[in-house]
Amino acid sequence: MAKCPICGKPAEQAYRPFCSDRCKKVDLNRWLSGVYKIPASATPPDEDEKSSD
Numbered sequence: 001m002a003k004c005p006i007c008g009k010p011a012e013q014a015y016r017p018f019c020s021d022r023c024k025k026v027d028l029n030r031w032l033s034g035v036y037k038i039p040a041s042a043t044p045p046d047e048d049e050k051s052s053d
Helices: 021-032 045-051
Strands: none
Touching: none
16 A cells, blocks of 8 residues: 655545645645745756757
């Protein structure tokens, strides 16, 4: 069985992939507060193509 990514307890079907509503809300708060970030390149891809010419 999968483990909760927040606390490591077994995941519950009703809250998958989390074990409880609490862990689900902790994860949402981390996204909303900026703890989790998706990396992006410093320049847009089309800028890279122009500079290589």
